[in-house]
Amino acid sequence: MNQLIERSAGYRAAAGWIAGLAAIGLLAAGPWMVDTYYLNLLFMIGIFVITCTGMNILIGYCGIVSIGHAGLMAIGAYMSSFLSTKYGLSFWSVVLIGMVVSLLIGSLIAIPTIRAGGVYLSMITIAFGVVIHEVLIRWDAFSGGPLGISGIAKPQIGGYTFDLKGMYLFVLVISAAALLLARNLRRSSWGRSMIATKENEIAAASLGIRKFAVQYAGFAISSVLAGLSGAIYAHANSFISPDTYNFQTSVQLVLIVILGGAGRVLGPVIGAVIIVFLPELLDMEKLRMALYGGIMFAVLFFLPKGIVGTLDSWLSPRMRRFVSINPRQASSKPEEAKALFASPVRAGGQPILVLEGIQKYFGGLHALKEVSLKVEAGTIHSLVGPNGAGKTTLLNVISGLYSSDQGHYTLRGQPLIPRSLSAVAELGIARTFQHSRLFKELSVLENVMTGLAKRAQSGLGASLLRLPGQLRSERLMEETSHALLDLIGYEGDRDMPASQLPYGHQRMVEIARALATAPSLLLLDEPAAGMTASEIEQLEQLLRKLVSQGLTVILIEHHMDFVQRVSDTVTVLDFGKIIGTGSPEQMLSDPRVIQAYLGAEEVAASAEH
């Protein structure tokens, strides 16, 4: 049975390749089937596909909306045209220079704005596009002013000069290659990290993923592709002027991406076909921009996933019914699980984490008061206390989400400075969150693989090109993730989007994802909240298994019987202060603890009886 399924998956992959190659073959026959006018339109579609594939990575994967990419196209176009008309350099060298300069100037904009984030980035990129347009109009010596540059040489190779047919085929190849790169990226740990960061910055950081690095990578790829398509366009058209690269063009590029479906590899193709052919069909001079705006609005309102995305989400559940994908068998090899995580900790009551005098203020609120704590290696240390006692705040300062105002941390005998979530994650401290923070767009398996990103990340270039080394490490990550899902006892469909998981399973998968970072210390924030009794039991067994393999767990939990069963040590917090640390039996019967939970009157009342 399994073999059959594997074979059918293989067939489907092959079918995909064949369909893709057939489409390219058909398009390659284009020059001999349509006249020059339509060939020109097809060429323009190719140009848009190249640029918008980059923007698709930026918008769809990274969640960054740039409305200035026409400016980057302009840089590629003008750099290459200037150098080729002025100094007679060959197309092949100026196109490279155009890409590099586009990358450099794109980086100048991206570096500060990615740090500032969101709206700032969109606004700055609009301003960037406007400025580039202005510069092109005013800087006569470089850009030829409003008249632009004309007489740009066509590319040559050997004795052959590229005419429209040749340029069209060239663009066809480049755009197919760009699409392939986008697809490869989506299937690599870079792509998963981009989507993870877009969906949940905090959860991604807690897995050691640095937002800046992945988002900058997305921006860089899109800058290079924009520069490339700009240069190709300039040399095919022989003439460029500033008006090709204004605000409207930038908007058009964004529209192509979201109309096709942001984050869908084939989205830009569909979007570009529609946006290029639409004006031909409608034949309207006025209100064209209003029409684009209207389409953009309508897409956002009625087709938020774009055309490809909507089709896909309609089709894939139906496909799934026919091809029921593997309920992978649990491998149940404990010795295999051991290798999954945890640098084995030296046995024998050594503290793994020591906190001394931690203070945290939120304005006037003194949230943590002189918290000092010793967590023994290989134990489950529970934090209990009423709501608002500061348990989660304590977890947040340990994991680097908040910075504490005072205090010392020691991890495995070394001083620890929790600078940021991602920095702490790299030191082997993993955490989960009070509310589920799975990456909903990714599948269950991919969620766990995201946790492995830091351990086994291949280079960006290797990921784009899907080099053998990267493929091997992908396969290894898949294996490890399957093993981790086996370990937590997840038996459902692993290719299902995480958004469709029942709540209890979401919590368990989150633990698997945290374990994927190979932590030696695991911080769990109310993992049992919302779980059924049998799920809690499963969690209990899992925690015991983890600890038996040398992992240390800090647990925040309100299910007192659960706490009592699993904990080695219990620390009670109240109003940001530790009111006691000891064995579970000792702590949970301590009158101070009962008072903290139930209030003074209740305790007095129960004492009278």
Added chain:
Amino acid sequence: MSLILQLAISGLSVGCLYALIALGYSLTFVVNGTLNMSQGQLVMLGGVLMFGFAELGHLPFFVSFLLAALIVGLLNLGIERLAIRKFDKGANSIEWVLSTIAVGIIIQDVALYVNGPDEGVTPSPMGDEMLRIAGAGIYWKEFVFLPVVAVLLVLLILFYKKSHWGLWLRATADNRTAVEIMGISSNKIVAVAYMLSGLLAGIGGALMSTNYAVSVDIGLPLGLKAISVAILAGVNNPKGIVAAGLILGISEAFIGQYISTAFREMFVYGLVILVLYWKPMGLFNARKTIVKV
């Protein structure tokens, strides 16, 4: 010396308009973390409507002014309902950025279709008299921006501090869930913030048209300049925005005089980029938001 004074005053006048427009971003951003990317186009609409009512429709000045401001305010109410509410899905959502950009494009193109590309200045009730201060000459109609904007800001502060709507706005900015629990519809509060922001845009545009030529394509650059002000100051810092707006106005006046008018905009945006390198959350932004997990 008189030239410097003159530049300073006229810089302040235009700067207070920038501040007024930029406050429109801030008003809504603090309430629900969204803003209208087409604010600039709304300002343009205010200016074009003002010119249309007063010059072409021959309505009295103040009637035209009120109409322009109200129409833009109500339009922004509609924009909130259609382009914001459905798309505001938390901190990382980008849909509202796109939808309000789409709105801006539509407004601009429809305005171009209806109004044509012509530009016009609405005659100011202040006439064309000059005000002379220590040898510096400045038109009354330009100078009057300063007191008018000052009065508007005072009214805005009073609204925020004294009215129950202002209280709700501040409360929603602080904790939206808590406001909902108190039985107040936070959607309604957001709508009010948008209405206010639209009013500011409309007033800004109407004021602007009394001294500067307005046409349909001033929207985008104005919006960008205003967002530059908001970025320089930090979007959630109204006081900083007023300061940054005035500073920007003055520096523009001096750059235009002593360096180059052509590259004035580039200078502004370059400055914004530099500030972002140095302080990503804005110059005057001291508050750090606490993420709850």
